[in-house]
Amino acid sequence: MLAAAGCLVANICPAIYLWTLLLAALTLLLLADYLKNRRPKNYPPGPWRLPFVGNLLQFDLDVSNLHLGIQLFVKKYGNLISLDFGSISTVIITGLPLIKEAFTDMEQKILKRPSIPSRERVFKDNGILFSSGQSWKEQRRFALTILKNFGLGKKSLEQRIQEEALQLVEVIRDEKGHPFDPHIRINNAISNIICSITFGKRFEYDDSQFQDLIKLTDEIICSEASMMSMLYNVFPSILKYLPGPHQTVFRNWEKLKLIVSRMVESHKKDWNPDEPRDFIDAFLTEMTKERSRRRKDETIFSHLLTDYNTMSTCIFIGRTNSKKVHSEIDRVIGQWRLPSTGDRDSMHYTNAVIHEVQRMANIIPLNIPREVTVDSTLAGFHLPKGKMILTNLTALHRDPKEWATPDVFNPDHFLENGQFKKRESFLPFSVGKRSCPGEQLARSELFIFFTALMQKFTFKAPINEKLSLKFRLGLTLSPVSHCICAIPRK
Numbered sequence: 001m002l003a004a005a006g007c008l009v010a011n012i013c014p015a016i017y018l019w020t021l022l023l024a025a026l027t028l029l030l031l032a033d034y035l036k037n038r039r040p041k042n043y044p045p046g047p048w049r050l051p052f053v054g055n056l057l058q059f060d061l062d063v064s065n066l067h068l069g070i071q072l073f074v075k076k077y078g079n080l081i082s083l084d085f086g087s088i089s090t091v092i093i094t095g096l097p098l099i100k101e102a103f104t105d106m107e108q109k110i111l112k113r114p115s116i117p118s119r120e121r122v123f124k125d126n127g128i129l130f131s132s133g134q135s136w137k138e139q140r141r142f143a144l145t146i147l148k149n150f151g152l153g154k155k156s157l158e159q160r161i162q163e164e165a166l167q168l169v170e171v172i173r174d175e176k177g178h179p180f181d182p183h184i185r186i187n188n189a190i191s192n193i194i195c196s197i198t199f200g201k202r203f204e205y206d207d208s209q210f211q212d213l214i215k216l217t218d219e220i221i222c223s224e225a226s227m228m229s230m231l232y233n234v235f236p237s238i239l240k241y242l243p244g245p246h247q248t249v250f251r252n253w254e255k256l257k258l259i260v261s262r263m264v265e266s267h268k269k270d271w272n273p274d275e276p277r278d279f280i281d282a283f284l285t286e287m288t289k290e291r292s293r294r295r296k297d298e299t300i301f302s303h304l305l306t307d308y309n310t311m312s313t314c315i316f317i318g319r320t321n322s323k324k325v326h327s328e329i330d331r332v333i334g335q336w337r338l339p340s341t342g343d344r345d346s347m348h349y350t351n352a353v354i355h356e357v358q359r360m361a362n363i364i365p366l367n368i369p370r371e372v373t374v375d376s377t378l379a380g381f382h383l384p385k386g387k388m389i390l391t392n393l394t395a396l397h398r399d400p401k402e403w404a405t406p407d408v409f410n411p412d413h414f415l416e417n418g419q420f421k422k423r424e425s426f427l428p429f430s431v432g433k434r435s436c437p438g439e440q441l442a443r444s445e446l447f448i449f450f451t452a453l454m455q456k457f458t459f460k461a462p463i464n465e466k467l468s469l470k471f472r473l474g475l476t477l478s479p480v481s482h483c484i485c486a487i488p489r490k
């Protein structure tokens with residue numbers, strides 16, 4: 001009897017011991033998690049969070065519904081809310097007054113980009129888009145000089161855009177008014193501008209290397225939106241070993257880098273420092289400078305290029321009141337010459353249409369994340385060092401207080417007595433020292449491509465189809481693919 005009891009105890013003991021150990025370990029982990037993610041005093045409010053996963057489980061697993069869940073929190077907690085995605089703690093800023101405050105008074109304290117596991121894996125601290133500190137400063141200065149000179153070598157950037165617009169009009173004319181998917185064609189043209197600046201040449205649209213490049217970037221943009229890619233950023237050490245769309249993203253980045261380094265190699269062969277043909281040549285020159293050589297190498301550069309390529313696949317053409325655009329084009333430009341950016345100031349309606357398209361398209365909905373570098377205060381709330389800052393540009397562009405018809409396409413948002421009117425709540429390129437350096441280029445492209453196409457065509461939905469303004473979620477938002485017909489204007 002006693003022996004049996006002893007046996008029982010002997011069996012229970014190790015079990016208890018084991019459980020105690022487990023429990024202790026778990027408590028320690030929870031405590032560590034709690035201490036690490038403890039809400040400091042005055043921290044922006046947000047929903048309750050679970051250990052380790054944070055607020056992850058409170059969201060719809062369907063990524064495309066994520067925004068609905070968050071909207072509810074903003075309603076409940078106000079314009080500054082905190083959310084934790086696994087170990088990533090974010091603070092989301094909504095509304096013009098707070099966004100302005102963050103990007104002016106607080107700007108110096110949020111110039112850094114946070115390190116996100118998937119970025120880390122692909123870029124390390126390279127590439128202007130994801131780098132920080134001194135390396136960012138140098139790359140930014142270099143990129144701005146190139147873009148400010150508005151082109152390299154003999155051709156101005158404006159000429160390159162016009163040349164490409166002409167090609168685009170031709171391939172679209174070849175469709176003979178039949179339905180086609182404009183996404184591919186426009187993507188080709190936009191990518192060609194970037195290629196022309198960086199590689200010094202444009203590609204024919206059916207060039208196989210060019211098609212590879214576009215397919216790779218397109219795939220990256222789509223796969224980035226998958227749940228697996230998001231989870232990778234939360235649990236990188238586990239997801240690293242699992243198959244899925246996040247692996248496609250990594251594979252494609254590697255392939256892109258390879259294409260670019262091959263380009264750099266072939267440029268080195270016939271490089272003449274006195275006559276830079278393109279971005280790569282300018283970069284090679286930059287590399288020969290003593291100060292730069294220490295920091296930069298070709299890898300940094302290859303990242304720089306790929307940043308640009310992704311960022312630029314975003315432009316699209318919207319539905320418009322074509323009659324008014326057509327008559328403005330006919331009045332200011334006519335049918336026989338190419339549009340140039342100089343025409344923009346006399347084309348108030350067209351300019352307003354393009355701005356309205358950008359407002360609705362809203363391709364970078366939460367801006368590109370920043371990180372707080374020193375403890376700061378915003379709107380009376382404490383933002384500790386290391387937190388990730390997101391600014392809700394969607395909310396700004398759809399704010400019912402700022403826009404007469406926030407959810408309806410309406411160029412009048414940007415017009416006053418027939419004149420183009422700038423709007424303070426329109427920030428698709430963000431603001432401040434880290435805002436988009438490609439803004440001028442992107443705006444020139446948008447204006448010239450759009451006007452050149454509208455000069456020659458009337459765009460219509462195919463019979464029995466309605467054009468939708470739905471967007472697919474990705475690294476950026478882009479329109480759901482749909483076919484349109486381009487009827488040549490007489």
Ligand code: HEM
Nearest residue numbers: 128129308311312364368428429430434435436437438442
């Ligand atoms: C319609 C097209 C575009 C939009 C809406 C857009 C928007 C943006 C936004 C919102 C940011 C983040 C700024 C911030 O953190 O405050 C950004 C950064 C950036 N954009 Fe653009 N962009 C566009 C086109 C381009 C083009 C054509 C280029 C290339 C020439 C480009 C190059 C960059 C780079 C390099 C950065 C990173 C800047 C930095 O971190 O210092 N973008 N862009």
Ligand SMILES: *[C@@H]1O[C@H](CO)[C@@H](O)[C@H](O)[C@H]1NC(C)=O
Nearest residue numbers: 067068070071092392394395
């Ligand atoms: C941003 O604002 C939009 C529109 O109000 C909303 O639907 C979305 O949930 C917001 N997203 C975040 C992350 O706050």
